[in-house]
Amino acid sequence: MVHGTHAFHYPSLDSRFNKVFNTAMINHTKIVMNKVLESYNGFEGIKRLVDVGGGLGVNIHLITSKYPNIHGINFDLPHVIQHVPSYLGVEHVGGDMFESVPKGDVILMKVSEYEYELLFMVYWIIRRTNKLFFKQKNVEIF
Known part of the structure; x- marks a missing residue:
């Protein structure tokens, strides 16, 4: 909890914190996923991959860049999705994972x-x- 709200909801209330939070998440994702993609080939053959809680889409973008046959869906809260850049092969969907999640061959959650x-x-x-x-x-x- 942060100031009486869930830690993942708080960035929607404080734009300065949102920027710091997003930068930290992007940097962490790049470090981890670059290492994963160097050695893991389990994404081969996947047609539709949903990244739940995908933030600004860096994770799904790294995957679809290496595997362009994958249609990536970056799924996160609407206040997060409104700030995402567009990436080739990635669709951004806003919603709440406790309500519903887009369908895919694989659901990924970092x-x-x-x-x-x-x-x-x-x-x-x-x-x-x-x-x-x-x-x-x-x-x-x-």
């Missing part, structure tokens, strides 16, 4: 501290049952 608890819970359920049905409002994951 992990932050907020998602660790959710990912641990999902891992634990899959390890115990070999399947998962998760319903959060209108989002279903099998």
Whole structure:
């Protein structure tokens, strides 16, 4: 929580903080994804990739630059999407991941501290049952 609101919502309330936050996220993404793309080839064969919480689209842009056959969807909150530059092969969609997520062959979510608890819970359920049905409002994951 930041000033009584969720940390990912606060940048929409403070434009100076929003700029600092976005710069930090861009730099972190470039460092991590450049290393991933050097050694990981799991994006081959994907036609539609959705980056949930994709921010300003740097992550999906790096991927679609290396794999131009992928139609990338950068999905984030509307106040984030309104500031994104356009990238060839990337569609920007504003919304709330707790309401719905665009469909894709692969849903990508770069992990932050907020998602660790959710990912641990999902891992634990899959390890115990070999399947998962998760319903959060209108989002279903099998």
